[in-house]
Amino acid sequence: MSSENVFLIWGGEGWVAGHLKTLLEGQGKKVFTTTVRMQDREKVLAELERFKPTHVLNAAGSTGRPNVDWCEDHKEETVRNNVVGTLNLADCCFLKGIHITVFATGCIYTYDEAHPMGGAGYLETDKANFAGSFYSETKAHVEEIMKFYSNCLILRLRMPVSDDLNPRNFVTKIAKYDRVVDIPNSNSILTDLLPASILMAEHKDTGIYNFTNPGAISHNEVLSLFKEYVRPDFSWKNFTLEEQAKVIKAGRSNCKLDTTKLINKLKEYNYEVPEIHEAYKGCFQRMAKAGVK
Numbered sequence: 001m002s003s004e005n006v007f008l009i010w011g012g013e014g015w016v017a018g019h020l021k022t023l024l025e026g027q028g029k030k031v032f033t034t035t036v037r038m039q040d041r042e043k044v045l046a047e048l049e050r051f052k053p054t055h056v057l058n059a060a061g062s063t064g065r066p067n068v069d070w071c072e073d074h075k076e077e078t079v080r081n082n083v084v085g086t087l088n089l090a091d092c093c094f095l096k097g098i099h100i101t102v103f104a105t106g107c108i109y110t111y112d113e114a115h116p117m118g119g120a121g122y123l124e125t126d127k128a129n130f131a132g133s134f135y136s137e138t139k140a141h142v143e144e145i146m147k148f149y150s151n152c153l154i155l156r157l158r159m160p161v162s163d164d165l166n167p168r169n170f171v172t173k174i175a176k177y178d179r180v181v182d183i184p185n186s187n188s189i190l191t192d193l194l195p196a197s198i199l200m201a202e203h204k205d206t207g208i209y210n211f212t213n214p215g216a217i218s219h220n221e222v223l224s225l226f227k228e229y230v231r232p233d234f235s236w237k238n239f240t241l242e243e244q245a246k247v248i249k250a251g252r253s254n255c256k257l258d259t260t261k262l263i264n265k266l267k268e269y270n271y272e273v274p275e276i277h278e279a280y281k282g283c284f285q286r287m288a289k290a291g292v293k
């Protein structure tokens with residue numbers, strides 16, 4: 001099946017896109033990347049015609065530099081990229097009969113009474129309830145519409161973590177902050193999850209999946225493991241959500257996602273995703289082995 005597959009990665013210069021490309025090349029698969037703007041319909045259709053992909057992997061979108069606060073001040077650009085462009089690309093793939101996997105976000109929820117810390121977490125069917133950031137708002141809105149496309153697999157990443165200290169890595173970010181909050185969250189260890197995204201794409205799965213490791217882990221637990229395995233002299237300071245709110249423009253989502261649907265789907269392919277604490281240990285052990293400090 002996979003030998004005939006042709007993957008085209010959108011947002012080709014991005015961080016997740018780079019990981020996908022390396023992974024697919026390592027698997028000996030045919031893969032191309034593009035940086036064509038998703039909202040440019042003519043160019044998108046031309047690109048689909050040029051590469052004739054069987055699978056599009058959409059890892060494009062406005063994530064903001066240095067962080068999502070950028071989206072608060074660039075609303076039209078954020079809408080054009082995260083809503084108009086994302087929908088346009090899904091639509092063009094639909095018209096051409098191409099399966100598309102969208103790397104979306106789970107940062108569309110916040111803990112509430114029905115979904116408290118320590119609970120089972122949000123299901124794919126739960127309505128988004130985090131309105132604290134414009135980035136999250138655009139992502140939640142587009143998902144509500146995109147889910148009706150029958151060629152579309154939507155994978156909700158959260159706080160992605162790579163096996164290096166790339167500036168995009170969630171661990172790199174929190175290790176550099178002067179102070180961090182300490183709240184349990186769902187996280188996505190890319191080494192565990194990206195191979196699963198390829199499996200699901202190849203099986204032409206569709207619909208929405210919470211795309212994180214099972215469980216939730218607090219910032220202090222992450223940094224304690226980081227200290228234990230990677231940087232023994234590391235130390236950090238905490239602050240409260242109220243204190244954090246004074247130094248950021250957009251709010252940050254804190255939540256746990258329920259991964260039952262994902263884990264059950266992956267069982268069909270004999271693929272397992274480790275619980276988040278175990279996954280972090282594996283990730284930091286790989287970092288230490290590679291000499292990352």
Ligand SMILES: NC(=O)c1ccc[n+]([C@@H]2O[C@H](COP(=O)([O-])OP(=O)(O)OC[C@H]3O[C@@H](n4cnc5c(N)ncnc54)[C@H](OP(=O)(O)O)[C@@H]3O)[C@@H](O)[C@H]2O)c1
Binds near residue numbers: 012062064081157
């Ligand atoms: N990193 C995270 O913390 C995180 C968490 C959850 C979900 N995600 C989602 O995962 C996806 C990939 O994230 P990432 O961390 O790899 O982001 P990234 O490094 O910022 O890469 C995104 C890429 O998309 C490109 N892009 C933006 N708008 C585009 C458009 N309209 N058409 C074509 N390309 C466009 C950007 O190019 P330009 O720079 O030229 O605009 C950039 O190269 C995003 O959709 C993001 O929302 C990321």
